[in-house]
Amino acid sequence: xxxxxxxxxxxxxxxxxxxxxxxxxxxxxxxxxxxxxxxxxxxxxxxxxxxxxxxxxxxxxxxxxxxxxxxxxxxxxxxxxxxxxxxxxxxxxxxxxxxxxxxxxxxxxxxxxxxxxxxxxxxxxxxxxxxxxxxxxxxxxxxxxxxxxxxxxxxxxxxxxxxxxxxxxxxxxxxxxxxxxxxxxxxxxxxxxxxxxxxxxxxxxxxxxxxxxxxxxxxxxxxxxxxxxxxxxxxxxxxxxxxxxxxxxxxxxxxxxxxxxxxxxxxxxxxxxxxxxxxxxxxxxxxxxxxx
Numbered sequence: 001x002x003x004x005x006x007x008x009x010x011x012x013x014x015x016x017x018x019x020x021x022x023x024x025x026x027x028x029x030x031x032x033x034x035x036x037x038x039x040x041x042x043x044x045x046x047x048x049x050x051x052x053x054x055x056x057x058x059x060x061x062x063x064x065x066x067x068x069x070x071x072x073x074x075x076x077x078x079x080x081x082x083x084x085x086x087x088x089x090x091x092x093x094x095x096x097x098x099x100x101x102x103x104x105x106x107x108x109x110x111x112x113x114x115x116x117x118x119x120x121x122x123x124x125x126x127x128x129x130x131x132x133x134x135x136x137x138x139x140x141x142x143x144x145x146x147x148x149x150x151x152x153x154x155x156x157x158x159x160x161x162x163x164x165x166x167x168x169x170x171x172x173x174x175x176x177x178x179x180x181x182x183x184x185x186x187x188x189x190x191x192x193x194x195x196x197x198x199x200x201x202x203x204x205x206x207x208x209x210x211x212x213x214x215x216x217x218x219x220x221x222x223x224x225x226x227x228x229x230x231x232x233x234x235x236x237x238x239x240x241x242x243x244x245x246x247x248x249x250x251x252x253x254x255x256x257x258x259x260x261x262x263x264x265x266x267x268x269x270x271x272x273x274x275x276x277x278x279x280x281x282x283x284x285x286x287x288x289x290x291x292x
Contacts, residue, residue, distance in 0.1 A: 001042055002038070002042065005036075005042070008025060008027075009064065009065070012036065046061075048061055092139050092278055093121075094124065094138070094140050095123075095133065096123070098125045099222060100240075105289075109121065112282070112285045119278055129143070130147050133268055139273060139279065140267055140279060142265055142267055147268055152270060152271065153268070154267070155283060157267060158289070158291055161238070162199055162237065163236075163237065164234060164235070164236050165236075165252065165253060166233070166254055167231045168249065171252055176254065179255065183213060184213075185234050186214040186232065187214065187233055188228060188232060188236075189217055189236070190219055190220075191219075200258075203258050203260050204258075221238070224237060239291075267286065
């Protein structure tokens with residue numbers, strides 16, 4: 001049985017008038033008649049007795065009407081529940097760099113979401129998301145890059161510490177002990193110009209920057225980490241991404257006494273959203289996250 005035909009029959013049985021049924025459904029009276037005839041053909045029984053102005057359901061029509069009452073009542077209740085659930089749910093589109101999202105954000109979000117069941121968070125992971133924030137594709141953006149815009153509020157979160165890493169076997173094989181040994185090493189970087197390593201090079205004496213000879217580019221932090229684990233070279237990565245590997249000595253921190261420049265993670269959000277409670281509660285949670 002066709003649901004639209006059942007809806008027409010149900011409305012006709014309620015109004016007991018073809019004209020009123022047509023008005024309620026915003027169709028013509030002939031369309032109502034045509035739909036009823038098709039339904040009767042489908043079920044193989046006459047459903048409506050209409051003689052002049054008199055209107056009544058047949059025995060089969062009365063049985064079908066009782067079923068329609070249950071069916072459409074359930075559908076209306078379901079639609080109401082869905083709409084109420086949508087109204088109750090508060091949506092947040094949260095953006096962050098890929099590695100921060102994978103390593104820190106997503107693993108720690110379950111407790112927050114359990115405590116805030118009316119809040120629904122969708123995660124957008126990428127390394128160039130500020131334009132998405134400006135275009136309202138994101139509500140909040142966590143980023144370690146610095147952004148300036150008069151329409152955007154900035155909230156400082158935590159320091160981003162960096163570490164130079166290599167596998168024990170690579171260190172032993174190339175006999176890496178001090179900065180001068182970098183001349184024989186392969187550096188793993190997001191880019192071939194070693195812009196990714198700027199926070200390291202700024203901490204070195206100027207005369208030592210010429211030591212770098214070999215570079216392998218891998219355009220993903222986790223890829224660089226895996227390359228270092230498998231002795232492909234020395235990598236420079238955010239410290240929070242390799243805490244486990246440093247603890248179990250799968251990777252070794254090189255030159256720990258050098259004071260590397262640090263970045264800061266910040267939250268960016270449009271000014272008009274700053275007083276929205278859903279963002280306030282999420283920001284409070286994000287401030288309490290521990291990167292170490």
